[in-house]
Amino acid sequence: MIVDETQAREWIGAHDGFDPDTIGRLECFEVILRHECEKQNLVSARTLDEVWVRHFVDSLQLLRDVPRETSTWLDLGTGAGFPGVALAIARPDIAVTCVESRALRTDYLARVVGELDLENCKIVHSRLQDVKTAEYGAISARAFAPLPKLLDLSTRFSTRDTEWRLPKGRSAAQELEELRGWDHMFHVEQSLTDADAGIICGRLFGRKKGKRS
Numbered sequence: 001m002i003v004d005e006t007q008a009r010e011w012i013g014a015h016d017g018f019d020p021d022t023i024g025r026l027e028c029f030e031v032i033l034r035h036e037c038e039k040q041n042l043v044s045a046r047t048l049d050e051v052w053v054r055h056f057v058d059s060l061q062l063l064r065d066v067p068r069e070t071s072t073w074l075d076l077g078t079g080a081g082f083p084g085v086a087l088a089i090a091r092p093d094i095a096v097t098c099v100e101s102r103a104l105r106t107d108y109l110a111r112v113v114g115e116l117d118l119e120n121c122k123i124v125h126s127r128l129q130d131v132k133t134a135e136y137g138a139i140s141a142r143a144f145a146p147l148p149k150l151l152d153l154s155t156r157f158s159t160r161d162t163e164w165r166l167p168k169g170r171s172a173a174q175e176l177e178e179l180r181g182w183d184h185m186f187h188v189e190q191s192l193t194d195a196d197a198g199i200i201c202g203r204l205f206g207r208k209k210g211k212r213s
């Protein structure tokens, strides 16, 4: 378990799958995030004492067991940049598309992308419902929507090979247990940043025949 900011930095710095500039870019991202938090409500105030654990590691742990050749990633409701922008920083070889409906947030996200020169990160200002359908190698969503609604909205971006990574906090096991009407190979993985939190991981094959809920 990663419990403090020092451990979080060490975990990221020691990760041989991440870009060598990851720590430096995350430091720049942190500066912009803190500055922006004085102007708009982006993350809960108490998590600003633990940005590296609660946001950076919490985002980057989603790369665990994602095949190295994965080249496209869709992040739903990116908000302050999590997990989408953090993933784009650590993995410049993945084209990350971040969808966010609120203009104040996408203006800020576009500034982050510009200042960090993140050529692999595309910010889409739109409701997810209005985004053009395309297939992605991986899909993530943190604090976006309850699982059935999330799948309803985003299954059109998935193939049978798409890796889903859905941090769900304490409700992960229950949300998965209660999911009905979908063929999937999801399971819950323990979060590295919170002993009580889980991440729904795996693949989605589509709706069960004849089911609508």
Ligand SMILES: C[S@@+](CC[C@H](N)C(=O)[O-])C[C@H]1O[C@@H](n2cnc3c(N)ncnc32)[C@H](O)[C@@H]1O
Binding pocket: 043, 076, 077, 078, 079, 080, 081, 082, 083, 099, 100, 101, 102, 105, 126, 127, 128, 129, 141, 142, 143, 144
């Ligand atoms: C609770 S925040 C989570 C933000 C970020 N993923 C995080 O974990 O820090 C949910 C975000 O999803 C965005 N959102 C909600 N519904 C959306 C939709 N239909 N399409 C795109 N973005 C949406 C909201 O504007 C908000 O920024």
